[in-house]
Amino acid sequence: MMKKPALLSDTERLIQMLAEKDSQIEKLNKQIEAYKNELEALPLDTGASKPASEAFPDIIGSGKEMADIFTLLSQVAASSTTVLITGETGTGKELIARAIHQASPARGKAMVTVNCAAIPASLMESELFGHEKGAFTGAMESRAGKFEQADNSTLFLDEIGELPLLLQAKLLRVLQERVVERIGGNKSIKVNVRIIAATNRELQREVMNGTFRNDLYYRLNVFPIALPPLRHRREDIAALAGFFATKQAKAAGKNITGISRKALQDLRNYTWPGNIRELQHVIERSVLLNGDGVLRTIYLPDAPDRKYLEEAAQEEPIRTLDEIDREYILKVVNHCKGRISGPHGAAVLLGMPSTTLISKMQRLGIKKEHFIERDF
Numbered sequence: 001m002m003k004k005p006a007l008l009s010d011t012e013r014l015i016q017m018l019a020e021k022d023s024q025i026e027k028l029n030k031q032i033e034a035y036k037n038e039l040e041a042l043p044l045d046t047g048a049s050k051p052a053s054e055a056f057p058d059i060i061g062s063g064k065e066m067a068d069i070f071t072l073l074s075q076v077a078a079s080s081t082t083v084l085i086t087g088e089t090g091t092g093k094e095l096i097a098r099a100i101h102q103a104s105p106a107r108g109k110a111m112v113t114v115n116c117a118a119i120p121a122s123l124m125e126s127e128l129f130g131h132e133k134g135a136f137t138g139a140m141e142s143r144a145g146k147f148e149q150a151d152n153s154t155l156f157l158d159e160i161g162e163l164p165l166l167l168q169a170k171l172l173r174v175l176q177e178r179v180v181e182r183i184g185g186n187k188s189i190k191v192n193v194r195i196i197a198a199t200n201r202e203l204q205r206e207v208m209n210g211t212f213r214n215d216l217y218y219r220l221n222v223f224p225i226a227l228p229p230l231r232h233r234r235e236d237i238a239a240l241a242g243f244f245a246t247k248q249a250k251a252a253g254k255n256i257t258g259i260s261r262k263a264l265q266d267l268r269n270y271t272w273p274g275n276i277r278e279l280q281h282v283i284e285r286s287v288l289l290n291g292d293g294v295l296r297t298i299y300l301p302d303a304p305d306r307k308y309l310e311e312a313a314q315e316e317p318i319r320t321l322d323e324i325d326r327e328y329i330l331k332v333v334n335h336c337k338g339r340i341s342g343p344h345g346a347a348v349l350l351g352m353p354s355t356t357l358i359s360k361m362q363r364l365g366i367k368k369e370h371f372i373e374r375d376f
């Protein structure tokens with residue numbers, strides 16, 4: 001009778017020892033897994049790092065999102081249809097525009113590019129449409145604008161959302177009539193130009209705000225291509241990293257043989273606010289800072305920078321009350337199909353007399369051409 005408790009306690013001790021061993025083995029396994037991840041390298045040049053489409057050799061991406069983009073590209077490239085490419089900064093809008101041009105019948109001629117954000121508004125009209133000698137102070141020679149330069153080719157209007165309203169009206173006329181007039185000139189010059197426009201702004205929102213003409217928006221948005229941010233296509237990160245690392249290693253005369261699992265994990269965990277351009281720069285820097293062999297360390301922006309970028313991306317820009325009023329009034333007026341007065345008009349919904357609403361709209365610069373739908 002006395003021996004039984006001792007036997008039980010031996011068994012208990014044995015169970016306890018086994019449990020401890022088990023947890024030690026589990027810990028060791030985890031460590032081995034971590035070392036393996038650290039040491040095991042994947043080749044840089046996986047099949048996916050090669051172009052997914054022969055027709056578009058500079059574009060990497062084999063995930064579903066990019067497959068859809070390749071389909072759109074092959075549907076539109078051969079035509080002369082106007083294309084509107086949208087997407088956050090660094091998602092590849094210019095690359096896609098070039099790819100369309102290269103696959104179009106105009107590929108033998110250079111694509112002409114205008115960055116609507118980089119040229120001051122005062123010079124933009126002459127940049128686009130050209131000028132005659134003496135048309136304004138400093139116009140020493142006549143000059144053809146980008147439209148004439150792009151005759152029988154492609155004109156890429158980058159950052160179209162930045163174009164001032166006055167020039168939007170002039171651009172619309174050229175797109176409708178396919179004819180330009182140089183500043184100070186009296187001749188109408190016929191142009192045969194394929195337009196590709198790009199923007200990182202939400203143009204529909206700009207139309208609602210009255211900062212982008214809706215008639216121009218519809219004229220540009222004939223064949224829209226929306227590029228996804230990199231954080232929505234993480235499956236392409238390894239292929240893109242391999243592509244950029246191979247390129248950079250070659251340029252820097254380095255022998256990079258692969259990329260570690262840990263490095264790939266770091267790349268996949270990051271949010272990429274600067275999209276593919278940021279990935280390209282991070283890989284270029286990492287290749288330069290690593291030794292030859294396996295790419296093990298990825299030099300991402302420091303933690304405070306990352307935190308700042310993520311916060312900045314989430315933060316709404318501060319807007320004035322007038323801007324908010326303007327946006328809200330336009331929203332309600334559009335909801336009422338452009339009706340201001342009467343039982344179904346915007347004034348009733350906003351709880352004010354129609355005369356007050358009209359004078360408010362005048363003060364805020366809201367005009368009929370800003371309405372999306374008009375029922376009058």
Ligand SMILES: Nc1ncnc2c1ncn2[C@@H]1O[C@H](COP(=O)(O)OP(=O)(O)OP(=O)(O)O)[C@@H](O)[C@H]1O
Nearest residue numbers: 058059060061088089090091092093094095276277
């Ligand atoms: N799918 C891709 N495959 C390979 N390289 C890419 C891809 N997408 C973008 N890139 C590269 O990323 C960089 C940024 O692309 P690009 O300049 O076309 O972006 P963007 O959207 O026009 O940027 P922004 O709005 O800032 O002008 C370029 O060096 C481009 O070659």
